[in-house]
Amino acid sequence: MDHSHHKEKVCIKTRKVYDWVTRQVDVPLKSFSNQDLEEIFPEHKYHRDGKNICEFFTSHGINPEDFTIRCFLSDEDGNRIDPVVDNDALICQEIIQPNGRQPVTVTLPSGERVTLQKVKALVKGHVVVQILNANGQVVCESDPIPFATAQTFILCAPEGTILDCHISFFECDASLVCTHNFSQLDVSVTLCLEVQMEADVKIEVEARFCDPREEILEATLCPTNKFPPQCPEVFPAH
Structure with missing residues (x-):
C-alpha cells in the first residue's frame, strides 16, 4: 500500500511535558577565613610554609590588590566544565518527601482554583577559585569547593511524572579580603534552574509516512557556468 499521499491515525510513544518553569537561584554566600583558607588552598600545592593565602602575600611583600580572582564551575576533581553542556557533572534531582508530593491549591490569574503539587529539588556542584597576577598567570588555585541549594516548586506533578532539571546559566564570583589581622574569601553562585515535570505517554496523531x-550527489569538478553573472539593471541600457 502506498502511504506517501494519504494520512492516517497512528499511535506514538513520546515524552510529555506536564509543567515547565525557570527560576534564578542565588546560592547562599560561602565565606572562608583563617583555617578555612588553608584548607581550600592546600599548602602542598604552593609551599606556603603554613601560611594562608593572605599571609603568604604579606610575607612576600605582594599587594593582594594587584591580583584578580576568578571562579568557575568544576567537577569534583576540579576540572572546568560547561554548565550548559556538561549537566551530568551537576547533581539536580528531586528530594523525595516521606508522604509524597503534597497537594497545594492555588488561584490562577484567571481566578480559577486548581490543585498542584509541591516538588523539592536539590542542586549540588563544585567551583574552583583561581588567583591571577597582573600578567594573567594563575598564582593559586583552590581545591574544588562544594555548594548546594534546595528549592521548592509548585508544579503540575501528578503521580507518575518525573523531575527533569538542568542549568541554563551559571555565574560564580569570588572576592578576597586581606588586612593586617583579617583574611576572608567570599564565594557567591548564581544560576538559572530549568525544571520540567515529564512522563512517557502514548498519543494518537494524524500523520502520513515519510x-x-x-x-544529492557530489558536485562535479567541471564548471558548468562559463560566463560571469550579468548586470541587467544597468546594461544593456534601456
Whole structure:
C-alpha cells in the first residue's frame, strides 16, 4: 500500500511535558577565613610554609590588590566544565518527601482554583577559585569547593511524572579580603534552574509516512557556468 499521499491515525510513544518553569537561584554566600583558607588552598600545592593565602602575600611583600580572582564551575576533581553542556557533572534531582508530593491549591490569574503539587529539588556542584597576577598567570588555585541549594516548586506533578532539571546559566564570583589581622574569601553562585515535570505517554496523531528524499550527489569538478553573472539593471541600457 502506498502511504506517501494519504494520512492516517497512528499511535506514538513520546515524552510529555506536564509543567515547565525557570527560576534564578542565588546560592547562599560561602565565606572562608583563617583555617578555612588553608584548607581550600592546600599548602602542598604552593609551599606556603603554613601560611594562608593572605599571609603568604604579606610575607612576600605582594599587594593582594594587584591580583584578580576568578571562579568557575568544576567537577569534583576540579576540572572546568560547561554548565550548559556538561549537566551530568551537576547533581539536580528531586528530594523525595516521606508522604509524597503534597497537594497545594492555588488561584490562577484567571481566578480559577486548581490543585498542584509541591516538588523539592536539590542542586549540588563544585567551583574552583583561581588567583591571577597582573600578567594573567594563575598564582593559586583552590581545591574544588562544594555548594548546594534546595528549592521548592509548585508544579503540575501528578503521580507518575518525573523531575527533569538542568542549568541554563551559571555565574560564580569570588572576592578576597586581606588586612593586617583579617583574611576572608567570599564565594557567591548564581544560576538559572530549568525544571520540567515529564512522563512517557502514548498519543494518537494524524500523520502520513515519510519516504526517503532523492540523494544529492557530489558536485562535479567541471564548471558548468562559463560566463560571469550579468548586470541587467544597468546594461544593456534601456
